[in-house]
Amino acid sequence: VTPGTPAPRERDALPSPPVALVDLLDRVLAAGAVVTGDITISIADVDLVRVSLRALLASVGALATPPDGTGPDAGR
């Protein structure tokens, strides 16, 4: 088991490590309650997002993990 797992002794101490964007998108884009708002992102849109993200990331370089300590870091 590697990076995502804190050492056993640390693991009762609170905050979990910052959330990687790609893991977050798995959840906020492709999971969650099945509710249809008046405006909703469709499955087709989600696939489009995936494709454009892929292209973007491939050109920008790996952005899979959030920058250290910067950004809103709302996921803790």
Added chain:
Amino acid sequence: VSATADPLTGVWLYAICRDGTATQAPAGVDADPVRAVRHAGLAAVVSDVPLAEYGPEPLRRHLEDLRWLERTSRAHHGVVATLFRASTPVIPAPLATIYLGDDGVVALLDERAAEFAEVLDRVGGHVEWGVKGFAAPPAAPPAEAATGRTGTAYLLRRRAQLNADADRRQAAQRDAAEVHAALSGHSAAARRHRAQHRALSGADTTMVLNAAYLVDRAAQDAFRDLVERLADRHPGIRLELTGPWPPYSFVSAAPQPTERRP
């Protein structure tokens, strides 16, 4: 709070909780503060958003903007995660679920109150853990591989390498299935997400497992120990644990079809 009638303002839905639970949360996706729409024993946590920015057209444009997507996803998750910590249980809404006014939110709660109550009961006392598995990296090539410059030697070497790759991938898939079965047996529910593309995962090798498990809060240590033991037992796969998450992957009423993609 009166129903929003402003045709220029939409209502962004973060999550649904039981009424009576704390619904304070940090700033949402836009300037307006997070508030609760209460109905039928439930509280929908929302904030107002300008439709000039969050209408269908601007939204589609924004989705292609990685910075917007990251900022908005983190803000959405920030609210969900705060509610989750303060007042489990919670039903997270997908990103960009927007209503034209509070009336739409009330109608949602009204129509599906029984179902939401059932889901809240089911996920209450549980958290979501993510487990990702990657094929183990290839062993260093034998020293002799560097020699042999003839065409035949190259082809033989190349074929051996391709065979080894295929074997390793197969072993990793097998390990992934075993790990998933074992973890499913120790969780209240399990779901496999689509494997992340390598450009997105940032990993050196293929992702063979991208799963979520609904775990009793009291059983989390045992679950994590099990992940470590499984990692030791399956050298063909490298495991990564993420969480604890709000139960994003387990709040749809109908069981999700298992998504599998190599």
